[in-house]
Amino acid sequence: EVQLVQSGAEVKKPGESLKISCKGSGYSFTSYWIGWVRQMPGKGLEWMGTIYPGDSDTRYSPSFQGQVTISADKSISTAYLQWSSLKASDTAMYYCVRRWTGLQSADYWGQGTLVTVSS
Amino acid sequence: SYELTQPPSVSVSPGQTARITCSGDALPKQYAYWYQQKPGQAPVLVIYKDSERPSGIPERFSGSSSGTTVTLTISGVQAEDEADYYCQSADSSDTYWVFGGGTKLTVL
Numbered sequence A: 001e002v003q004l005v006q007s008g009a010e011v012k013k014p015g016e017s018l019k020i021s022c023k024g025s026g027y028s029f030t031s032y033w034i035g036w037v038r039q040m041p042g043k044g045l046e047w048m049g050t051i052y053p054g055d056s057d058t059r060y061s062p063s064f065q066g067q068v069t070i071s072a073d074k075s076i077s078t079a080y081l082q083w084s085s086l087k088a089s090d091t092a093m094y095y096c097v098r099r100w101t102g103l104q105s106a107d108y109w110g111q112g113t114l115v116t117v118s119s
Numbered sequence B: 001s002y003e004l005t006q007p008p009s010v011s012v013s014p015g016q017t018a019r020i021t022c023s024g025d026a027l028p029k030q031y032a033y034w035y036q037q038k039p040g041q042a043p044v045l046v047i048y049k050d051s052e053r054p055s056g057i058p059e060r061f062s063g064s065s066s067g068t069t070v071t072l073t074i075s076g077v078q079a080e081d082e083a084d085y086y087c088q089s090a091d092s093s094d095t096y097w098v099f100g101g102g103t104k105l106t107v108l
Helices: none
Strands: A003-006 A010-012 A018-025 A034-039 A045-052 A057-060 A069-073 A078-083 A092-099 A106-109 A113-117 B009-012 B018-023 B033-037 B044-047 B061-066 B069-074 B083-090 B097-099 B103-107
Touching (some): A003 A092, A010 A018, A018 A034, A034 A078, A045 B097, A057 A069, A078 A092, A106 B044, B009 B018, B018 B103, B069 B083
Parallel strands (some): A010 A113
Antiparallel strands (some): A003 A018, A018 A078, A034 A045, A034 A092, A069 A078, A092 A113, B033 B044, B061 B069, B083 B097
C-alpha cells in the first residue's frame, strides 16, 4: 500500500528555521516525483514545487522560489520542505503529494503538516 | 503567472446536477484534474485527464473539456458531495502545476 506519512504539527516563532518531512512507503521512492502543496487557513491549494528523488532534480513555483528549499534523502525514502527564516505568513497546512507517473497530477497525498508561526 | 479561474461557490439541491467550471489559457494543451476536499481532510482526486474517473470514484462524477474551459459535473448530487472542489493543471511548458481558487459546493 502506497503511503506518504508526514511529520507532526509544528509551532514556531518568526525568524526560526524549520524542516518538515514526508516519508514514502509501498513503492519505489526514487521513481516518482514528490511535490509540496500549501493551504493557508481557509484558503485554496497552492503548488510550491517538486523533486525527483532519483536524481534530486527540483522545480519551484515562481511564487515560492527562494522562499523554501525542497530536498530528499533517498536512502530513507524521505522528502523535505524547509525554511531558513519563518514568517507569520508561512502559517499553513502543508501537504506532500506523489506525482502520478506520466501525468501532471497527484495520485497520493500525505496527511498534511500544520505549521503555525506566531510570536 | 498562469491562472485557473473557478466560481467561488455553487449551490444545488439534492438529486440535482452540479456543474463547476474552470477556465485557463493552457487548458486546450494541458489536461485538467479535479480534487474534492472535505473539511479537515486531504484532497482526493475525482477526475483526471479531463474526463477519466479514478477507481472508487462514483459514476455521478464526470468531467468534460471545451476550449479553454473544463467542467466537473456531479449528477444526482448527494449531501456527502458537499465539499470544496479544485481544478488543477500544468502550465504550457509543463514546468509547474497550478490550482484553481476552489469552488465550494453547497447541497441545499
